[in-house]
Amino acid sequence: MIAGLRHEHRAFPSILALCALLLGFSVPASHAQEGPAPASAVERIRKEAAALVPHVKTEWVKEFLKETSTLPTVPARTLLHDEGKTRYYSMEEAAKLSEAEKAALIPLEVDEDYYYNTRYGTPLAYARPLDLLGRKGFEPAGRRILDFGYGGIGQLRLLSTLGADVVGIEIDPLTRALYSWPEDQGEATGAKGTKGKLRLVHGSFPAEEAVRQEVGEDYDLILSKNVLKRGYIHPEKPVPDRQRVLLGVDDEKFVRTLYAILKPGGRVLIYNLSPAQNPPDKPYIPWADGRCPFSVALWRDAGFRVIAFDRNDSDSAREMAHALGWDSGEQPMNLEKDLFAHYTLVEKPKPR
Numbered sequence: 001m002i003a004g005l006r007h008e009h010r011a012f013p014s015i016l017a018l019c020a021l022l023l024g025f026s027v028p029a030s031h032a033q034e035g036p037a038p039a040s041a042v043e044r045i046r047k048e049a050a051a052l053v054p055h056v057k058t059e060w061v062k063e064f065l066k067e068t069s070t071l072p073t074v075p076a077r078t079l080l081h082d083e084g085k086t087r088y089y090s091m092e093e094a095a096k097l098s099e100a101e102k103a104a105l106i107p108l109e110v111d112e113d114y115y116y117n118t119r120y121g122t123p124l125a126y127a128r129p130l131d132l133l134g135r136k137g138f139e140p141a142g143r144r145i146l147d148f149g150y151g152g153i154g155q156l157r158l159l160s161t162l163g164a165d166v167v168g169i170e171i172d173p174l175t176r177a178l179y180s181w182p183e184d185q186g187e188a189t190g191a192k193g194t195k196g197k198l199r200l201v202h203g204s205f206p207a208e209e210a211v212r213q214e215v216g217e218d219y220d221l222i223l224s225k226n227v228l229k230r231g232y233i234h235p236e237k238p239v240p241d242r243q244r245v246l247l248g249v250d251d252e253k254f255v256r257t258l259y260a261i262l263k264p265g266g267r268v269l270i271y272n273l274s275p276a277q278n279p280p281d282k283p284y285i286p287w288a289d290g291r292c293p294f295s296v297a298l299w300r301d302a303g304f305r306v307i308a309f310d311r312n313d314s315d316s317a318r319e320m321a322h323a324l325g326w327d328s329g330e331q332p333m334n335l336e337k338d339l340f341a342h343y344t345l346v347e348k349p350k351p352r
Contacts, residue, residue, distance in 0.1 A: 041113040042071050045154065048124050051323045056127055058134025060141075060162060065127060067161045070191050071154070072183075074115045079177050080105040088177035110178060116154045118175065120226065123154025128313070128320045129225060129271035132343065136307070138267065140164035141194065143220040146261070148205070149227030149245070153179055153198075160198040161190035169201045169215060176202040206257040207248025217261040222268045229272050231289030239286050251294050255302045264350040268304070271343045273317055292344040304346040317341035 039047075049065035056062050081088045082105060094102055116123060141163035150156055150168035152175075160166045170176065179185075179200055188196045203211035232245040247254050258268055272290030291310050299306050318335040326333045333339060 040073060041111075041116045042068070042073050045071065045116060045122060045124065048122055048324055051325075052124055052127050052320065055319055055323050056131050058131050060139055061127055061131045061134050064130060064140075064158050064162060065124065067158045067190055068124075070161050070189075071116070071157060074112045076109050076111045077115070077178065077181070079108045079110060079174070081108060081174070081177075082106070086173060088174045090177050090180045093177070093180065115178065116152060118152040118178075120151045122324060123152050123158070124324065125273065125320065126155040126225060128316055128341075129223065129269055129343065132271070132313070132345070133221070133267070133269060136345070138221065144218055144263075145221045145223060146215065146219045148222060148224040150200075151175070151226075153184060153200075156198050156200075157188065160188035160196035161194060163190070163194040163196045165197045167199050167201060167215060167219075169203075169205050169211070171202070171204055173202075176200075204248045206254065212257070215261065219262050220266050222258055222262065222266070223271075224269070225271045226273055226287075226290075228270045228293055229274070229287060229289055230291040230293040231274075231286035233293035235284065235286045236289070237284040239284065243286050251298060252302070255294050255298055255304075259302045259304060259348055262348040264348055267307075267345060267347045269343065269345050271313075272341065274340045274342070276338045276340070290340060290342045292342070299346050303348065305349050307345040307347055309344050310342050311344070313341040313343050314339065 046068045049068040053062050053065050056065065078091050079088050080091070080094045080102075088108075089097070089105070094105060097105075140159055144165045145159060145167070147156060147166065147168045150170055151172075153168070156166045156168045185198050185200055188198055190196070201211060201214050203214075205215055206212045227245055229245070232243075233247065233251075235244065249257075262268070270292055274288050274290035275285065277288040278285050296306055296309050299309075318339055321327065321333065321335050321339055326339070327335050
């Protein structure tokens, strides 16, 4: 399970697509909406981007935000899942199953908001870690980027429109099915005509050799946001597996694999947003420990140069969160007391 600073979204009980009826799935009743239609997810993301632009220092990250103008609107999509929610299918995939298998599936309709935000919030929260990279000389055009545990497609689309060859890897079965439409991957064109690519890989990396081969190598950047947390990898107290990130390999093999798939001069950035940890008499929150799960010694032993390790970035993260409105609305966050950020940046040295 790949997780992050999670904001659970609502379920979607509206009428399912006609094709569901044709395949014999039951359809839940719809509930009419009264009053003006809410702004679409794309419209809200564009407003968020405009609010963030003044807080970004790097020009290409400002362009990343402005590329929200190219994000397509996405009609609601019907997915189907088993009772345990361990397998998800698109309608096309489900149609190939046996009648008995189809009869056991439960339909779920997901809308544009879920398409771009999933359970993890706006893709524009990537603006801060990207700005850190930009200030250190990284530019995406012509570069190969891997997002480990991408969670949602929005930031991948935006990076690809800037001319990057972007690969996202995720283990969540719902995410795989959600982004299984042909238009979710392939070539991308930015507002200024810049060409890039987007490809998605599903599975456990690097534990599954087939997934490792599909991911490939020669990356300029490996980025992971809200996934590689010490609390997820090495929780200080026992937690259920569903609250952990299980890499399937030991720390040394994971770090050495990252080194192996990077180009010389390539970098790894781990950026984590975290809430406050509970007091000792309350349940331990694994995602509240956003420190790097891998030691400085381990990075160096693998051959990396450590540029920053567990660097506190809370002030800048709170500035971003305020621009995004996380401290307003019906459930405002107390940014000073309940939002913290840490990042680790390492580099594979170039030969001398």
